[in-house]
Amino acid sequence: MTPERAQPVTMADVAARAGVSRALVSIVLRGVPGASAANRERVLRAAAELDYHPDERARLLGSGRSRRLGVVHGLHEPFHGELLDALYAAVAGTPWRLTLEPRSRTRPEPAAVRALLDQRVEALVLLGPGSGRAALQELGARVPVVVVARALPRVDAGVVRTDDDAGARLAVEHLLALGHRRVVHVHGGRAPGAAERRAGYRRAVREAGLRPELVAGGGDGAAGEAAAAALLAGPPPEAVLAFNDECAAGLLHALRARGTAVPADVSLVGFDDSTVAALSTVSLTTVAQDPAALARHAVAEAVARVEGDTDRPEVVVAPRLVVRGTTTGRARGSG
Known part of the structure; x- marks a missing residue:
């Protein structure tokens, strides 16, 4: 029975157990030619007895790879x-x-x-x-x-x-199917995916014979709260597509705080299907990425x-x- 070791087993330990050189152990464990069948068997048996595991990181660095x-x-x-x-x-x-x-x-x-x-x-x-x-x-x-x-x-x-364009279209088509005719998009500015979502929104709204309305937003809750103030400065929209779920959550909080019921007064859709969307206090309709x-x-x-x-x-x-x-x-x- 092999006693417990305080230090990891090294290639030198395997060489000592097998009675061969460290270089020969390296040859055997790398699976390259240069060792006799008998020496190969001795090295592999010694490695198994010592429960030796090669340092993969060192091997990769030696080969110029990091994986x-x-x-x-x-x-x-x-x-x-x-x-x-x-x-x-x-x-x-x-x-x-x-x-x-x-x-x-x-x-x-x-x-x-x-x-x-x-x-x-x-x-x-x-x-x-x-x-x-x-x-x-x-x-x-x-x-x-x-x-x-x-x-x-x-x-x-x-x-x-x-496909951000298609995702925005899915959201707009859902809102139109519910009977909404004034659908506003709180957009994401220059954030990745924002331009494609704007394009999909505009196309879907125009194809329905309606006028696109865009309000500046962003990718976090604070942007959504700021957008809510702009939306409620005039007649509120029937439905809103937010740039993402975080923005939508900020909108939801601000709309409710101002006495606007969601979805009774305004329907709201987010984008991403992040963990915040499924929270029971949010329960956000959203476009899911995969x-x-x-x-x-x-x-x-x-x-x-x-x-x-x-x-x-x-x-x-x-x-x-x-x-x-x-x-x-x-x-x-x-x-």
């Missing part, structure tokens, strides 16, 4: 948390591991990217990056890059995103680019509508 995908995520973006969860599931059972670096109001995206490159990641997965096209093009020329949740044509990077599919495709794109397969089309994942408690049929009688 690590660097992920830049928004520290205060709830949907990014769901994407990270899905990314970990996507690499489970593969040789690949994730290294995370956040961006925030006080830590810009380039700082997170530099930190990952310093850690010798083999590819970058950028969640909803805010960097400009030129900066991303330059980055893509240096290291394999996959952009998630942002449309980015004509840039040397893989792109995996939700974080599991986005993550699977992002990992596949990153690995393919590391291996030299860069001629790949963008991956666009279909959204779906999740109907909860913030939308209902039109209560007003006027047309």
